[in-house]
Amino acid sequence: MDLMEDKKINLGDLIFILFYKYGGKIKGSTKLQKLIDIIRLDTDLKVNIEYSPYKYGNFSQQVNDTVQVFLDNQWLIKEEFMYQKDKKINIFRLSSKGKKIAKVLYDNLLTGELKSLNILDKFINKNQERIIAYSYFWYPKTAIKSRIREEIFKRSPILSNLEGDLEQEYNSIINSGKSVKEVIQESWKC
């Protein structure tokens, strides 16, 4: 068997497993969307799912639909949490029924599948914004329609970021008699 062969995983199973891995609770619909997208993009686990860029980055209606099925079956419980005056976030928790299913699925994962899912360990204590930043930085195509890019990258006026960090390098180039453009073009030769 080819070791690099894609391992297929069902979306519903993956959602159960993600919740189990995250202690039964995921704060933010976007966080759940991003975690699944990162698995799809960063691992050789093959999830049968379509994503396309939307206002918070890559989005899949299938994820929302599947979560709704979980809610309808009372495998998940949803709570709304107001974290600012006009901003709320959905918090999803596994129900006791959901926890039993998730545990069975998690315990039956193959070593390779578990290893693939370990890439998500770095996000366990990270909030939704940090996961979105990861997604936008590494996969900028997912952010092309984003309405929150400025917020995610903590956009600030140009001058507030200019502290002469390359003053010495700039002077060195100019004093050598070259233009910055010439040095940039030389950099293509390295």
Place this chain on the structure above:
Amino acid sequence: MTKLTFIDSDILFSFFAINKEKENKYFETGSIDNEDLDSIMKLIEEIESNNETICLSEISVLEILCTINRQKSSFKIPTILTKIYKFCDILPLNNLLIKLSWFIGSNYNYHSGDALHISFCLFNNIKKMILKDKVFYESCLKIKDDYKKKGFQEIETFFQNIDYAQGVPERILQKFSNIENLIIKRI
């Protein structure tokens, strides 16, 4: 709608030669006593006052990073990169954009990086392109002029002669036509 502005990498590099002292001097006296940096300050003022968003490709970022490295200052890269993200939109390239740069690089006087830059601007509906380099600037004007005179004739002929191309995708032609409205400015 956001006004997207592209700035060439040498201009972006020069941004980081500005410090608070120079900034204060410019606002107090109208000059830093450095013609090049005065033009940079003027540009920054213009971008900020017009609420323009600087939009660059990942290739522009690469040019900056390689240049910093060649100046033996690679330890500064994480700081510079973080700052670039704080005031620029960084977008990726795509397959068709690169093919358009093949046409541009094959027919006009461009360094390969600059062929990618102009192609990036056309593909991302950039409104204004700010350049300092004379050759780059003149080559952009030449494309604009040729498009005005000949439309898609040259790009279609170019790809027609490539066996596998079998015509030019509509999306490339549509994006290429952005050259007509692209403002190309030299500082």
